[in-house]
Amino acid sequence: MGSRQHIRDIQSGPPLPYSDDIRAYKKEYAEALDAQDPLRSFRDEFIIPSKKDLKRTTLAADEYSDASDPRSIYFCGNSLGVQPRSTQKYIEQYLRTWATKGVTGHFVPHEDQLLPPFVDVDTSGSKLMAPIVGASQSEVAVMGTLTANLHLLMASFYRPTKEKYKIILEGKAFPSDHYAVESQLRHHNFDPKDGMVLIEPENLDKPTLSTEQIIKVIDENASSTALVLLSAIQFYTGQYFDIERITAHAHSKDILIGWDCAHAAGNVDLRLHDWNVDFAAWCNYKYLNSGPGGIAGLFVHERHGRVDEKQSDSEETFRPRLSGWWGSDLKTRFNMDNKFLPQIGAAGFQLSNPSVLDINAVIASLEIFNRATMKEIRQKSLELTGYLEHLLLKYPLDASAQDKPFTLITPSNPAERGAQLSIRLQPGLLDHVLHSLEENGVVIDERKPDVVRVAPAPLYNTYTEVWEFCQIFLQACKDAVKMR
Numbered sequence: 001m002g003s004r005q006h007i008r009d010i011q012s013g014p015p016l017p018y019s020d021d022i023r024a025y026k027k028e029y030a031e032a033l034d035a036q037d038p039l040r041s042f043r044d045e046f047i048i049p050s051k052k053d054l055k056r057t058t059l060a061a062d063e064y065s066d067a068s069d070p071r072s073i074y075f076c077g078n079s080l081g082v083q084p085r086s087t088q089k090y091i092e093q094y095l096r097t098w099a100t101k102g103v104t105g106h107f108v109p110h111e112d113q114l115l116p117p118f119v120d121v122d123t124s125g126s127k128l129m130a131p132i133v134g135a136s137q138s139e140v141a142v143m144g145t146l147t148a149n150l151h152l153l154m155a156s157f158y159r160p161t162k163e164k165y166k167i168i169l170e171g172k173a174f175p176s177d178h179y180a181v182e183s184q185l186r187h188h189n190f191d192p193k194d195g196m197v198l199i200e201p202e203n204l205d206k207p208t209l210s211t212e213q214i215i216k217v218i219d220e221n222a223s224s225t226a227l228v229l230l231s232a233i234q235f236y237t238g239q240y241f242d243i244e245r246i247t248a249h250a251h252s253k254d255i256l257i258g259w260d261c262a263h264a265a266g267n268v269d270l271r272l273h274d275w276n277v278d279f280a281a282w283c284n285y286k287y288l289n290s291g292p293g294g295i296a297g298l299f300v301h302e303r304h305g306r307v308d309e310k311q312s313d314s315e316e317t318f319r320p321r322l323s324g325w326w327g328s329d330l331k332t333r334f335n336m337d338n339k340f341l342p343q344i345g346a347a348g349f350q351l352s353n354p355s356v357l358d359i360n361a362v363i364a365s366l367e368i369f370n371r372a373t374m375k376e377i378r379q380k381s382l383e384l385t386g387y388l389e390h391l392l393l394k395y396p397l398d399a400s401a402q403d404k405p406f407t408l409i410t411p412s413n414p415a416e417r418g419a420q421l422s423i424r425l426q427p428g429l430l431d432h433v434l435h436s437l438e439e440n441g442v443v444i445d446e447r448k449p450d451v452v453r454v455a456p457a458p459l460y461n462t463y464t465e466v467w468e469f470c471q472i473f474l475q476a477c478k479d480a481v482k483m484r
């Protein structure tokens, strides 16, 4: 069947891509979805590792490697995004500027520059980052690393008193967030056993948290809580929390609230400013493809980033923070007079001059994201992950629904998740399934003892890859059940 005719057939059928029509389980259907995808050309902007590359044991250039080598199915952007093709160009320009100009590279512009001189690159970063997280440029800084930024932000936003000192977080928060909160409490001489309020899932088979449960915990601890710190998207379950409602509720109890957006930035269309979030922090190496451990980002709502005029010498007219010279006002930064006056907004929370190498890597990716909108990217993501869920749950297999060797622990409501689906396998299946996926050039990650996390990234993954993944995964599950 010609693909035009096929698309017409599909279009006259049930709505895409959640169709139960038998044609919707065919590869041609996935290919037709790709052909209609308005974001399809973005895939060419990224380097997807080939299956052969994944098996390489050296990095030396390989004369037999070929752009037509089959690509892996890379569904691991929730852990480490792939490399944009343009990253090399940005890094090379940075190296060339440094080599040819030395220290004067801080100030000397070039006619063909991709980025301004070193001294201004952080401003370019915040400009491109702001629309990704739904903020104004002055509310965002590209700086530091995620856990370090969480500490910096808590140094400013966690200001406990004897009465109000507790921090509410998820019981299954990412360990680094747990350690950061625990150590903040200790730093202020509180006992974490008393000061950490952990929200635990009510049902371990479905370890998600309802908004009502979170609100109840806030209510129960309102009089003694100074801060709530939650993840926007939970790393394990993939659950996307109702940031707007939970933030408003915390504020109604006079509690500040921060969000760890590691799994949300570049994944969902955040609106941190409109949702009145106090502060947020994220890494850029997951959905934002800046490379392992690359420079991170933070958000400070404009109401917390104000710098008012001084009435007397003794008072500070800005939010207290741990400070460094890069956060100081641009007009006085190089005065070296030891009078710290911060820049307005998130930039005033910077400490050190940023790694220009790192900023180049994140900007290479942000520049691609800014060619679309997060609304468009989210729209495709909803459809791509919806299609993945549909095939996983409904694909016509001989096994009956009860016999499914796995369950999904990610919420089934698309509004309560991002790109990632977390699949819990029946006991004893994980090792075989992982082996099979690896053999077939599929890259996902696992959380022992039984969960695999699968995250098709909308800018570089395709519906056809989702279809192929499901063939491989479902077959691997069937084989694993037989071998058990």
Ligand SMILES: Cc1ncc(COP(=O)(O)O)c(C=O)c1O
Pocket: 145, 146, 147, 148, 174, 176, 177, 231, 235, 260, 262, 263, 283, 293
């Ligand atoms: C939710 C979450 N928080 C914190 C971290 C720690 O990040 P970093 O090592 O960049 O500080 C991670 C890392 O994956 C994460 O997923």
